[in-house]
Amino acid sequence: MPSDVFTHPWLGGLFGDDRIAELLSAEASLANMLRVEAAFARAQGTAGAIDKDLAEAAASGIAACEIAPPELFTGTARDGVPVPALVELLKARLPEELHAAIHTGLTSQDVVDTALVLTLVPVLAELQSRLTALIEALEALDHRFGARRLMGRTRMQAALPIVASARIAAWRDPLLRHQTRLEELKPRVLVLQLGGAAGDRAAFGEKGPEISASMAAMLELLDSRGSWHTGRDGIAELAGWLSLVSGTLGKIGQDIALMAQQGIDDITLSGGGGSSAMPHKKNPVQAELLVALARFNAVQLSGLHLALNHEQERSGAAWALEWMLLPQMMMATARTLTVGRELCLSVTRLGH
Amino acid sequence: MPSDVFTHPWLGGLFGDDRIAELLSAEASLANMLRVEAAFARAQGTAGAIDKDLAEAAASGIAACEIAPPELFTGTARDGVPVPALVELLKARLPEELHAAIHTGLTSQDVVDTALVLTLVPVLAELQSRLTALIEALEALDHRFGARRLMGRTRMQAALPIVASARIAAWRDPLLRHQTRLEELKPRVLVLQLGGAAGDRAAFGEKGPEISASMAAMLELLDSRGSWHTGRDGIAELAGWLSLVSGTLGKIGQDIALMAQQGIDDITLSGGGGSSAMPHKKNPVQAELLVALARFNAVQLSGLHLALNHEQERSGAAWALEWMLLPQMMMATARTLTVGRELCLSVTRLGH
Amino acid sequence: MPSDVFTHPWLGGLFGDDRIAELLSAEASLANMLRVEAAFARAQGTAGAIDKDLAEAAASGIAACEIAPPELFTGTARDGVPVPALVELLKARLPEELHAAIHTGLTSQDVVDTALVLTLVPVLAELQSRLTALIEALEALDHRFGARRLMGRTRMQAALPIVASARIAAWRDPLLRHQTRLEELKPRVLVLQLGGAAGDRAAFGEKGPEISASMAAMLELLDSRGSWHTGRDGIAELAGWLSLVSGTLGKIGQDIALMAQQGIDDITLSGGGGSSAMPHKKNPVQAELLVALARFNAVQLSGLHLALNHEQERSGAAWALEWMLLPQMMMATARTLTVGRELCLSVTRLGH
């Protein structure tokens, strides 16, 4: 059924990433949408926009509501977003006296975008920790083999001998910069979305800043002065970062595939893929995979930059394009970090 | 779990396409791989490369083998393709005397690519029939509203009045050309893949042409002189066609979204999506979806052209990139044709 | 001054193509725009829409008008197209009694698009002839070296020995298909553009078909029932073809760069680029260039598919995007064909 390789019954073995798939799952997204709705109800109480007990009752009710992802299927088909159906379900399952405290003043985009950001928090933490693990694996590789010799190759031709350490450093140094970039972009991405119908928080009147601050605190996100309904530069920047990371890994994969050629023999890997026709072969499957994932992300990135064109106060078209592209880029980058590290660990010889 | 929108529990309501998802499913792919293995066994018998009864017994055995997609997960993770694991399973489940007739002389790429082509046959037939249905829906629209007036708009500005028929013709005419293009490309795409280990059919000796012709006949595909292991121009051309189709629909969607603006009011649609914040709204969700899908495919297309660079006799990297991109492009184009037609049928007024 | 590599004072040595640059030059475009204006005047006479002598006088006057490209600079800055300024210049330089026969009923897009098509005629002829020359060069290579041995390599690993002929065939076969594709697409691309202000030929009344047929005959283009102002599928298809061609060459270049590696030594090239630091090096500069040009075109292609979304009766944005991308894709493909052939001719040994 899955049309993507990441969750395909067998291609998932090559491309899949259970941990990230779980964080990006419909179940997790739905739970995050409910967290947003609950936090909003509670924040309205805190800000004095509605009665505090009502707010608390609504928030607890929302948090306890059991909704299955497929219940949102028909509504999403109709409305283009799952939130109207979600709000209907909440109201159908919670007592009528709570309805005034449910979603009133919010808009679909506040819920979907903030839920996305709540998803990004653990995803970025996971990527960050894998990035660190990969850097360590490269440092271990350097420790083991860095003093050996390699023929330096420029423009696909033998240039001058180098030490293996030099090539390993070229693999690692960009990763260190990616760590810095991630820290820099987080405050532009991990931000509460709260705008209301037309993005201007008009429904909240002077309570807006207080509701916003309170919601952000509850959800452990950064607060913002206004909404970023059409300000998608954080998302596009994040996509750029994902592709920078996978691009660095793509270079490592390409290098290793080249080093593993018979006649070059600059590296020996344990494992390696078998062939159905040639039992003697050991294919550098993981190295090739890194190249493929890097190209995949480089291609997707232009779509997320196209999605910067969010016309007027909300674009259904640009927003839908984000949904199509960003999760797969996260899957690809996550996989690339794991595969890159495994590939390092599988090196039994590097250089001469 | 699905990281793609096409099979997502709720986004699938917007993006999904059950019929194409079924044709592209792992189950269908696996059945097609088994058809290829069986046809190969039988063709070897027909060509006299192996004993005819042995060939027939192997073919029947392969066809009757029950394998579940997840059984290929671990092997694919290891080998980068599902075929070595598939062959192991076939041999484990079929008597040893048949083993010589199973897969010997084939390579993974023969199996995976021919199975893909077998998948493309019904997918292209389905797209073709939807294309026809869409053209009919546009003709019906023309019949109903073609004589009405619209303000022609160029560069987003009122130009001169036109008849609605003129705009509808601009929507339909490219679709007619896409019908022609599809007929032209089919003989370059619906072609048997048979090359063996290094793509040169060396293992078949002089029996090559006969085996190939026989396999092609059994599978109702076009035969070819040699393999197209690295000749991916047919795949890239098909991807271009998919994006041409969705691009045409994207223009229709953009036009309809513009026509539906209050103040322009050139069209009235029944249905339309609801808003969680503004009960008065009717959003042109399907029109926006067409724009998003067109951009999605335009972006993916460059990846399939990058995958033309299939180095030497087989590139694991370029091939994997195809797997990541082509199924989703088919899903997107299929969806676009259905949504385009539904949108036409939902028009209750066009022009003045 | 040039910001593109194709006409850069020194990078032009690597990327440039004098013949195509001349065909795409502003001078040639301007001459083609004047041809369109003259043919339109004459066709109106032929069709009896205006007095035949007046038509002839206007056509001759237009054809004889000397206009320098920079004279259109300011007008293009203001209007977004060069045609209003061009028409002003024509009227300023030709007697007032001819003015009624100049451009009346045409629109800018008719002139610019038909001039583009007139440019495409010799460009496609040139590409076609280079494609043939390249195929011949590959056949000569096959003749000289086809019987030698190469190690077949799949997934960057030694597979089984093949004859060089097999690899050369994998380079050539897609080119043969590209020849067929070009013939198929020409009737969809080499088509007169004639629509008038809103694309519906309203200004021509019942004379439309006659004017159109007459113009098409004079310009040796295909006639069409209506305009293709927003039907850009022919342009996008052409771009796809350009990228298919350069993609095939990219694979050839990648293979040759891999074959030329020390340790692999499957090919010897005469010439090759020198290094400023390492006098011993001979870099496979042309092979790398083919890889770069293939990627360049694969990337641009998605822009031309985005430009299919030509909203309403004319999109200034989508049209401008075509202008930015298509000429460079033609330059890249043209260059790739020349470099590919030179590379074949520079082979002094292939295989063992």
Next chain:
Amino acid sequence: MPSDVFTHPWLGGLFGDDRIAELLSAEASLANMLRVEAAFARAQGTAGAIDKDLAEAAASGIAACEIAPPELFTGTARDGVPVPALVELLKARLPEELHAAIHTGLTSQDVVDTALVLTLVPVLAELQSRLTALIEALEALDHRFGARRLMGRTRMQAALPIVASARIAAWRDPLLRHQTRLEELKPRVLVLQLGGAAGDRAAFGEKGPEISASMAAMLELLDSRGSWHTGRDGIAELAGWLSLVSGTLGKIGQDIALMAQQGIDDITLSGGGGSSAMPHKKNPVQAELLVALARFNAVQLSGLHLALNHEQERSGAAWALEWMLLPQMMMATARTLTVGRELCLSVTRLGH
């Protein structure tokens, strides 16, 4: 002759940018390459790697050498880079006793990349100052019209009324973030390239750090521990920033084109482009241009991420792809900032 729109004799009126074209010109690049060669000679003297007087004489000689860009044409065609030809010319024009101090130890990439960075310094300063000017123009717009009413539009449909200030803020806020991003990326981009033949500074021995520090100081660039020959993440990040900026402007352009529609009438612009067929029209040419430039850059960006795959110690293919794409992205972004500001200044009414 120019195949790019930026320097085309008439399209340059629409797309061109004299100031940036000058900074990116071949003359400026050549001057920067000479600055790099001179600084290297001098730095070797400072570091005691060669005699200080010799170093000074060589540096002065290099700086005074008059070389015309076309003199590098033939060498670039042969070598794939201009530097070997440049070094030959320098040696031919300077006395033989200086030759040992010219380029020895450097490699082509050190010269070309550092010259690029020297070009980026004034380009980024120019973009930064235009960004500031654009932000001021938006603030002025807010000051003049911010209190007026607009119909907020979501998903292309009227939502709820907003103040104009809200929409203007959505245009401006991402620009403020782009200012921050530029400051953050500069230290990763404005960095000396010094690696020598294989990128490891081997030729400099222990003098490496001193030569590098001295060169960086002379050229007012950041020093780095090693080379970034294959560490192109700074370039790709810069490209992402360029596309973020043009993407934000694309949204502004799209909004203004939508606001200027008859029937919506949310904005009035002075000027506007004329039509060759319809004298009554005033086309929002600049708004459309912003949309086109944004899409252009979004498309190019994926090419610069593909160019992250710089195999081994130097990739001729990936590097050439950078040369093809980055200058045009800079031109596009520069133009977008100017046009965006002019568009703001041309607003005579916004809102109701």
